[in-house]
Amino acid sequence: MLATNYTKFTGLDIWFGHGAGDPGATSSGFQEQEMVRRLQTNLKKYGDKAGINIRFYVGNMYADNNVAWSKGRAVFELHLDSAGTAGQGGHIIIQEGIGGLDAIDKNIIEKLKENFGVVNRDGAGYDERSDLANPRRCAAANINYRLVELFFINDSTDRNYFLNNLDEVSRDLISAFIGSEVGQATTVPTPTPSQPSKKPTRWINSGSTLHLPGTVSKWRVYRENGPYTVGNEVGYLNPAKFGGLTYEIKGDRMNDVVVIDTRDFGRVGIYVAKSTGATIKQNWIEVEA
Ligand SMILES: [Zn+2]
Numbered sequence: 001m002l003a004t005n006y007t008k009f010t011g012l013d014i015w016f017g018h019g020a021g022d023p024g025a026t027s028s029g030f031q032e033q034e035m036v037r038r039l040q041t042n043l044k045k046y047g048d049k050a051g052i053n054i055r056f057y058v059g060n061m062y063a064d065n066n067v068a069w070s071k072g073r074a075v076f077e078l079h080l081d082s083a084g085t086a087g088q089g090g091h092i093i094i095q096e097g098i099g100g101l102d103a104i105d106k107n108i109i110e111k112l113k114e115n116f117g118v119v120n121r122d123g124a125g126y127d128e129r130s131d132l133a134n135p136r137r138c139a140a141a142n143i144n145y146r147l148v149e150l151f152f153i154n155d156s157t158d159r160n161y162f163l164n165n166l167d168e169v170s171r172d173l174i175s176a177f178i179g180s181e182v183g184q185a186t187t188v189p190t191p192t193p194s195q196p197s198k199k200p201t202r203w204i205n206s207g208s209t210l211h212l213p214g215t216v217s218k219w220r221v222y223r224e225n226g227p228y229t230v231g232n233e234v235g236y237l238n239p240a241k242f243g244g245l246t247y248e249i250k251g252d253r254m255n256d257v258v259v260i261d262t263r264d265f266g267r268v269g270i271y272v273a274k275s276t277g278a279t280i281k282q283n284w285i286e287v288e289a
Contacts (some may be wrong), residue, residue, distance in 0.1 A: 001110065001221040004179035008076065009144060011053030012177050013070040014043055015134075017079035017147075020060035025082030027154035033154065035162070036078040042170030050174050050182040061271055067137045067145075074104065075145040076173060077134060080153040081119065088155055089117035093147040095139035096130040105146055107176035115169055116158050133230040148173075207248060210272055211279045212237065214244035219276075221268035228257050228269050235265045249280065 006012070016036045018024035024032025040056055043159055047054030055071065061077065078223035081087065092105055101109075109125035118125035129135060140147035150169070162169060171189035175182045214218055216242035220233035226245035239245045251259035256273035258280070 001107050001175065001179055001181070001234075002101040002189070004107065004177065006052070006104065006178050010072045011055060011074075012047065012174075013055050013073045014040070014074060015055060015057040015070075015077040016040070016059045017077060018060060018062075019058060020063060022060055022063065024283075025080055025153045027082070027159075028156070030153055030159065032080045032082070035080055035159075036150070038163075038166055039078065039170050039173075042168050043173065044173035046171045050178050052174070052178065054124050054174075057162045059156045062134055065133075065137070067141055067143060070143050071141065073143070074177065075138060075143055077145070077147045077175075079147060079149050080151060081149040082153050082194045088154075088158065089119040090115075090125070090148070090150045091119045092126045092137060092149075093129055093132065093149065094126060094276045095129040095132075095135035095145070098139050100128075101126060101286050102144070103179060104144070104177055107179060108146065108148060108173065111172035112148075112150070115172065119149070119152075119222050126148065138252055163220065178240075208242060208284045209283075210247045210249050210270070211281070212239040212245045212247075212258060212272075212278075213277045214242070215239050216277065218238060219270065221265055221270050223258075224251075224259055224267050224269050226257070226269055228253070228255075228271055234268060237262065237264075237270075250260070 016033065018033035019037070022033060026032065037058060040058070043056070044054060061067065081090070092108055094101065094105060105126065109118060112125060132147065135145060135147060151162060153159060171183055196245060217238050218232065219237040219239060221237060222228045222234055223232055226232070247260035247262070249258045250261060250267065253259065253269055257269045257271055259267060259269055261267050272280065
């Protein structure tokens with residue numbers, strides 16, 4: 001399955017073909033409009049599982065001519081094919097001249113192949129047409145759209161397969177949209193019981209020290225939380241007077257600043273980049289979290 005650009009759409013709209021008094025194709029007492037609408041519950045389930053925003057147009061979009069309802073979204077319009085002599089398999093229809101199939105289309109064709117095969121007359125699994133209203137309207141409105149003919153309603157094998165696999169067909173359509181299998185049982189690796197699980201740990205600073213060399217007589221210190229810029233100092237340390245000074249590091253700040261406790265200024269931030277001559281002795285220990 002191909003990765004798709006589905007996240008660039010605000011969601012997926014499913015238009016069910018025909019309806020509102022138009023039965024679509026009929027065969028052996030089955031109606032196209034009723035058959036495709038049987039997918040709604042499962043499509044909703046897998047749409048939710050995939051975390052996408054999914055909507056259904058259960059009216060007759062062809063008659064309503066309301067394609068702007070799906071502006072900014074991707075559209076699957078679901079139909080069943082019909083023929084005087086039953087063909088076999090499914091296919092999709094896209095508007096001629098929109099630049100061919102996208103990854104979503106190709107994924108749908110792959111899923112049609114898995115479930116019904118693709119119709120004999122166009123082994124590629126799709127037609128480009130310019131004489132159908134909804135493909136033309138969507139192309140004009142720049143809506144990502146394909147009409148999906150799932151199978152031939154008068155093919156009893158595919159019809160029975162469909163009725164027995166509404167869940168799988170629905171899952172496959174959602175998977176085709178997002179470009180990965182949705183809602184499959186994931187195999188969770190079983191921990192080996194003989195291996196005791198490692199307790200979580202964290203590293204703490206335990207007596208890391210800062211040494212200021214005795215060659216410097218004025219070393220700026222700042223408020224603990226800065227700003228650590230010249231002019232904002234709260235005072236000066238004088239390492240030279242003491243032949244150098246050593247402090248326990250109480251905390252780290254970004255950009256070569258550490259926090260120490262001083263006798264004269266309390267807790268301060270101090271700039272200790274390598275270039276200053278300061279040396280830091282790190283002592284970190286691992287403890288239970
Ligand atoms: Zn139809």
